[in-house]
Amino acid sequence: MKELKIFGIVAAFTLILYWGVEPFAHSQMHKHVEGDDLKYSDLKPLTVKGDAKRGESLAMACIGCHSIDVKNMPAPMDAVAAAQSFGVNPPDLSLAGKLLDEKFFAHFLLNPAEVTKSKHFAMPPSASSEQDAADIVAYFKSIAPKEVTPKEGYVFACGRCHANRYDKWTQIGDVPKTKSNIKTGVDLDALEFKKKLGTYQNKLADYMGKLPPDLSIIYRARSEHFLETFIEDPQSQLPGTAMPRVGLNHEGLEKVMAYLESTGDPSKPKREAIGPKVLGFFVIFAFLAFLWKKSIWKGHH
Amino acid sequence: MAHFDENARPFSHQWLNERLAIDTLKRVLSTEYWIPKNINFLWAMGMVLAATFGLLLVSGIFLLMYYQPNTELAFDSVNYTIMTEVGYGWLWRHIHGVGASVVFLVIYIHMFTGIYYGSYKRGRELIWLSGMLLFVTFSAEAFSGYMLPWGQMSYWAGMVITNLFSGGSLHADALVEWIRGDYVPGQAFLNRFFMLHVLLLPLVIIGLIVLHFGTLRIPHVNNQEGEELDFEKEAALYKEGKIRESKVIPFNPVFLSKDVFVLGIYFIFFFYLVFYHFEFAMDPVNFDPADPLKTPPHIYPEWYFLWSYEILRPFPTDPGLVAFGIAQVIFFLLPFLDKSPNVAPAHKRGLFKYWFWALLIDMIVLTFMGKLPPEGIWSVIGLIAAIFFFVLWIALPIITKKEKKL
Ligand code: HEM
Numbered sequence: 073m074k075e076l077k078i079f080g081i082v083a084a085f086t087l088i089l090y091w092g093v094e095p096f097a098h099s100q101m102h103k104h105v106e107g108d109d110l111k112y113s114d115l116k117p118l119t120v121k122g123d124a125k126r127g128e129s130l131a132m133a134c135i136g137c138h139s140i141d142v143k144n145m146p147a148p149m150d151a152v153a154a155a156q157s158f159g160v161n162p163p164d165l166s167l168a169g170k171l172l173d174e175k176f177f178a179h180f181l182l183n184p185a186e187v188t189k190s191k192h193f194a195m196p197p198s199a200s201s202e203q204d205a206a207d208i209v210a211y212f213k214s215i216a217p218k219e220v221t222p223k224e225g226y227v228f229a230c231g232r233c234h235a236n237r238y239d240k241w242t243q244i245g246d247v248p249k250t251k252s253n254i255k256t257g258v259d260l261d262a263l264e265f266k267k268k269l270g271t272y273q274n275k276l277a278d279y280m281g282k283l284p285p286d287l288s289i290i291y292r293a294r295s296e297h298f299l300e301t302f303i304e305d306p307q308s309q310l311p312g313t314a315m316p317r318v319g320l321n322h323e324g325l326e327k328v329m330a331y332l333e334s335t336g337d338p339s340k341p342k343r344e345a346i347g348p349k350v351l352g353f354f355v356i357f358a359f360l361a362f363l364w365k366k367s368i369w370k371g372h373h
Numbered sequence: 374m375a376h377f378d379e380n381a382r383p384f385s386h387q388w389l390n391e392r393l394a395i396d397t398l399k400r401v402l403s404t405e406y407w408i409p410k411n412i413n414f415l416w417a418m419g420m421v422l423a424a425t426f427g428l429l430l431v432s433g434i435f436l437l438m439y440y441q442p443n444t445e446l447a448f449d450s451v452n453y454t455i456m457t458e459v460g461y462g463w464l465w466r467h468i469h470g471v472g473a474s475v476v477f478l479v480i481y482i483h484m485f486t487g488i489y490y491g492s493y494k495r496g497r498e499l500i501w502l503s504g505m506l507l508f509v510t511f512s513a514e515a516f517s518g519y520m521l522p523w524g525q526m527s528y529w530a531g532m533v534i535t536n537l538f539s540g541g542s543l544h545a546d547a548l549v550e551w552i553r554g555d556y557v558p559g560q561a562f563l564n565r566f567f568m569l570h571v572l573l574l575p576l577v578i579i580g581l582i583v584l585h586f587g588t589l590r591i592p593h594v595n596n597q598e599g600e601e602l603d604f605e606k607e608a609a610l611y612k613e614g615k616i617r618e619s620k621v622i623p624f625n626p627v628f629l630s631k632d633v634f635v636l637g638i639y640f641i642f643f644f645y646l647v648f649y650h651f652e653f654a655m656d657p658v659n660f661d662p663a664d665p666l667k668t669p670p671h672i673y674p675e676w677y678f679l680w681s682y683e684i685l686r687p688f689p690t691d692p693g694l695v696a697f698g699i700a701q702v703i704f705f706l707l708p709f710l711d712k713s714p715n716v717a718p719a720h721k722r723g724l725f726k727y728w729f730w731a732l733l734i735d736m737i738v739l740t741f742m743g744k745l746p747p748e749g750i751w752s753v754i755g756l757i758a759a760i761f762f763f764v765l766w767i768a769l770p771i772i773t774k775k776e777k778k779l
Contacts, residue, residue, distance in 0.1 A: 075413050082415075082482060085737070089478075092741035093676040094653050100745050101671050238453050285661075289452050293660035336660075339456060339463035346464070347648030354644060358637025365630040371616050372410065372627065 105308045107301045110322055115179045115187065120203050122178075127211025130204055134165060137195070142166040142215050151232075151244040155272045158194040159279025160232050161244065167220055167228045169212030171324030177212070178205040180319060188316035189307050194279065222334060225327025229318050230287065233276065238288035238335045244272050280314045291336025299332065300325065403625035407604050407611075409596035410622050416594060417635035418483040423582065424636055425476045425643075430575065432469040435462075440521065442567040444560050447523040448662045467651045473515055474654035475643060477677035480508060488707070489729055491599055491716040496592035498708040503585040505705045510577050512678070517570035519675065523563060524659030529672045531558045531566075537697070541690040557665065599717040671746060679743030680736045686747055687756035696759065703766055710766065713773035721779060724772040728765060735761050 134140070137154070139147035141164050147154065151161040168177065180187045181199035199205035223239070232243055240247040252259035277283040290299070301308055303325060306315040320328065333340070381388040389395050408416075439459055441450040455462035484504070487493055493501035516534065520527045535558070539549045554561030593604060602620055611619035622628055646654070658669050674682050685697035715722055719729040735758055742755035 078413055078415065085733070086478065089676075089737055089740065090653065092737065093679065093744050096741070097744040100751075237449075238457065289660050292452075292655075293657050295657070342463070343648050347644075350644050350648065351641060354637060354640040358634065358641060361630070361634040361637040365634045368627055368630040372622065373617070 102298070105298075105301045107297075107304055110173060110304055110320065110325065112173055112176045112319065115175055118175055118178055118202065118206055120206050122203075122206035122208075122210030122213075124207070124210040124214040126204075127207035127209070127214075130199070130208050131165075131211050133198060134208075138162045139164045140166055140215070142217060152268050152272050155275040155279075159275055160194060161272070162195065163228050163232050165212060167216060167224060169209065169214070170216035170220060171225055171228060171321060171327065172319050173321040173324075174209055174213070176319030177209045178202065181205040181208055188318070189305070190314055190316040192279075193316060220323075220327055222327045222331035225324055226331040229320055229324060229328055233280070233284040233315070234287045236288050236331075236335055237286050242269050243276060244269055282314075284315065287332060287335075289336045291332045293336075296329070299329065303328065403629075404623050405608065406590075406624040407608050407621040408594060408624050408628040409600075409602060410620055411596045411598060411600070412594070413597060414631070414635050415482070415486040417632045418479055418486060420632040421479050421636060421639050422476065422483060424639075425472055425479060426578070426582070428468055428643075429472045429476065432465040432472065433571070433575075435465040436469055437571055442521070442564055444523055444563055444663070447521060447563065451522045452660065464647070467647045470654045471643065471646045471651050473518060474675065474677070475646065476511065477515070477675075480511065481677070484508070484704075485729075485733060488732075489719045490595050490597065491711075491718070491722075492595040493708045494711060494716050495601075497588075497595065499588040500585065500592065501708050502705060503581060503588050507578065507581045507585060508704075509701075510574060510581060514570060514574040514578065515675065515677070517566040517574060519659075520558075520563060520566040521570060522659055523663045525661040525663055525667075525669050526656050526659040526672070528558055528663035528665065529669055530674055531562065533672055534674070535562075537685075537694065541694045595716065597718065599715070599721075601716070673744050676740065676744070679741075680739035683739040683743035683755050684759045684762060686743070687752055687759050696763070700762065710769045711773045712770050713776040715776060715779050717779055723776055725776060728769060728772060731761075732765050735765065 131140075135145050136148060137158070139145060143166075147162070147164075149157070154161040172180075176187065178199075181197070182202065182205050183197055184195045185191070185193040199208055223241075226236070227241070231241060235242045248261065248265055250259050250261035250265070252262070273283055294302070298309065302310070303318065303320060305317050306313045307317070375391065377391050378387060381391065386395075436451075436455060439450060439455050439462065441447055451466070455466055457463075487501065487504070516530075520531050535549055535552050538552055539545050550556060553559075554565060593602070596602070600620075604621060607619050607621040611621055611623070656675070658671075661669075673679065681697060681700045684700045685693045687693070688696055711725075713722065713725065719726045738754065738758045739762065742751055742758060745751040745755075747755065
């Protein structure tokens with residue numbers, strides 16, 4: 073069949089063209105970074121076992137700066153005041169034991185700046201021995217809730233630095249629902265919130281050197297592979313960056329990625345639902361058109 | 374003097390016929406618009422283009438209902454409002470984005486079909502020239518559309534492309550500012566490209582499509598052997614019932630039935646891309662909002678402009694601009710640079726056969742290099758391919774003049 077041969081040639085050139093401008097070009101443009109499967113191999117394995125009971129009393133030092141909501145322990149100051157002291161709001165620790173890698177977490181407590189690979193990390197070393205660190209980690213593992221939503225994962229790991237405006241998330245919490253004055257249209261509560269957020273962001277930008285970008289649609293702007301290796305170790309993709317290595321485990325990474333996907337590519341479930349129907353329609357359409365063509369062309373050759 | 378039957382029912386066949394000559398129209402435009410029988414599916418590409426343009430128009434109208442041509446709002450009106458809040462907004466956007474990319478693939482297939490079979494010669498010059506005008510207008514339409522989401526690539530591609538109008542060492546900066554309406558791309562820039570994209574250029578395209586169809590009517594389309602048909606004789610044979618002997622078929626319903634089948638296959642491919650493989654048509658860099666303070670590490674145009682971009686890039690500024698300018702118009706000259714008397718498929722035309730494949734492969738190489746960073750071996754290959762492009766066009770009149778008459 074001559075037409076099939078011609079079709080084969082057109083298809084082959086189209087595929088070559090596609091390969092050249094997409095997979096090949098991207099492989100040349102971006103340096104390929106291999107992930108470490110969240111093993112954090114640069115950190116030594118722990119040699120001791122943690123004791124959650126001992127950890128509980130050691131962890132009382134943490135609430136000098138952090139809140140632990142699951143234990144109803146509030147933070148000593150609100151987000152804006154914390155940013156004024158530290159440059160950033162220390163995250164709530166309820167999920168730390170669940171979403172952070174155990175080994176990373178323990179080493180982090182001994183030496184936050186070095187382990188996060190950020191030159192200045194506002195948290196001072198908060199454990200005096202490997203045993204203490206392991207105990208604290210064991211404690212946070214013991215108090216973690218069973219179920220975590222993707223958004224909770226994001227808020228814990230990234231939310232203090234990165235807003236997500238498509239989900240109305242700001243670094244100091246969700247944008248509150250407020251009402252404006254009917255007579256003047258002025259919404260004082262919203263302005264109040266804006267001012268607080270602005271103060272926080274100014275401090276955060278001073279601390280980090282720049283305002284961390286909003287991550288609403290980062291899922292479409294970077295490849296999944298980039299995001300995963302970047303979160304695992306920001307220095308691997310942006311050497312010298314101020315963003316810390318946060319030390320997520322597999323569950324933590326999964327939650328964060330699920331959240332980024334839900335705000336960056338929300339139509340995926342709808343595509344998967346409708347796609348097969350539309351394609352099915354056109355397969356039937358093409359088949360009927362083929363029968364029509366056959367009947368019309370009868371006697372022409 | 375026209376005759377109007379007083380008793381004809383309004384909108385009845387007779388009533389319409391007296392006012393619009395619908396029987397004649399139908400005959401001339403469809404049932405007795407004769408198409409050669411000896412053609413393959415590549416001759417359905419024109420219809421595929423018309424259908425894709427239809428998809429672009431309809432999806433564009435839906436997008437237009439929510440898009441905000443404002444530098445502060447544009448990005449989120451597309452990426453949030455349309456993608457999240459508007460029912461099926463994501464579908465219209467993906468159709469529009471994939472359509473804009475695929476339409477160029479089909480245009481290139483359509484053009485190279487014309488080149489292969491010599492369909493730009495002997496009475497068909499105006500088909501070719503109106504086609505080229507369509508190509509240029511589609512290019513402007515695609516570029517202006519690319520500005521609208523106001524992402525990083527919109528901004529920086531807009532910056533780089535409008536900069537070309539400074540003419541290198543001519544330093545026509547005033548011209549560049551006049552085009553932008555500002556020193557750098559900003560609100561004025563976005564507004565005028567919005568106007569071009571949704572009003573002026575679509576109008577021009579629709580006009581040009583009518584012109585293109587008009588130029589086809591008298592010479593008729595070519596065929597696989599380039600054979601010159603006596604359409605009157607062949608049509609008479611067909612009407613006598615000698616369907617098998619006749620070398621022509623009526624557009625409606627015979628050719629149309631094949632067009633519709635090809636369209637069916639094409640739509641399977643098209644909607645597969647829309648639902649499962651749309652990333653290639655929407656560059657990731659454009660999902661970062663425009664930031665005048667942060668130049669992206671790689672700035673490149675969409676894939677269909679890469680070959681001409683690579684003709685600009687490997688040369689020093691001034692010669693590069695001249696080369697780029699020539700590359701934009703050289704295809705217009707094809708009917709006049711091809712000096713051979715033959716209208717025949719390339720495989721029957723001696724050296725032209727090699728010219729055709731060399732041009733196709735050279736443009737693919739240019740396309741590849743246009744996206745890669747201009748470093749080391751890539752810029753050498755790009756330079757060679759760009760020079761080779763001009764060698765080919767200089768060689769064309771020479772080799773076609775030598776061609777023997779078939
Ligand atoms: C994008 C809008 C375009 C549309 C809607 C369009 C439509 C068509 C249609 C319906 C036909 C007749 C059927 C066929 O041979 O495919 C045709 C023929 C033709 N078109 Fe186009 N076309 C477009 C662009 C172009 C371009 C960019 C060129 C090249 C510069 C071109 C050159 C030709 C030629 C040479 C023919 C005659 C083919 C022959 O005689 O065998 N067209 N076009």
